[in-house]
Amino acid sequence: MExxxxxxxxxxxxxxxxxxxxxxxxxxxxxxxxxNYSIGVGAILIKGGKVLLVRRAQEPGKGVWTNPGGYIEQTELIHDTICREVLEETGVKAVVRSVVALRDQPRAIHNVYIAFEMEYVSGEPRPDGYEVDAAGFYSLEEMEAMKVAGFTKWLIHAALHRESGGLVEDKAPIVTLDGYGLFKA
Structure with missing residues (x-):
């Protein structure tokens, strides 16, 4: 649509x-x-050697296991979005550790997807019953028997085998930039 x-x-x-x-x-x-652009965010949250996954309850991808995530809101910082999405979809409270991967998908609506490594804070995984119908922490071995989305497999691999610490939030930038989400290597 134009x-x-x-x-x-x-x-x-x-x-x-x-x-x-x-x-x-x-x-x-x-x-x-x-x-036309859309920005998606996703969480890679590992606790006790297991990865937090959700099973999609809606199309596209109904019945497929993915990492929790969603789309940013117009007036919300991206790293706040992923914390909210994880909490909404799974009941798990987590905070951002770093940016671990980025997907650029140019098409009619150009999609950019930012994956964050998250740190577990609290909560037990439970599905929201709307967007996802199952949620839990799963080992790589358990995932082999599950229908895990290819992109999610790639994100997990990228997080587990990265060569750097990724981009981290600059909590003390050299200049004050209120309302900005700043990340650096």
């Missing part, structure tokens, strides 16, 4: 060259439609 009307003033959009790229731009104001 934008046809300005999200700022409601006037018609037209195709216009903006910095060398054809983009839909407003005929009445300065609004430019830069594209």
């Amino acid at each position: 934008a046809k009307f300005c999200l700022s003033c409601g006037a018609a959009l037209e195709l216009r060259d903006v910095d060398g790229t054809p983009r839909m731009a407003c005929t009445a104001c300065s609004f430019v439609h830069w594209g």
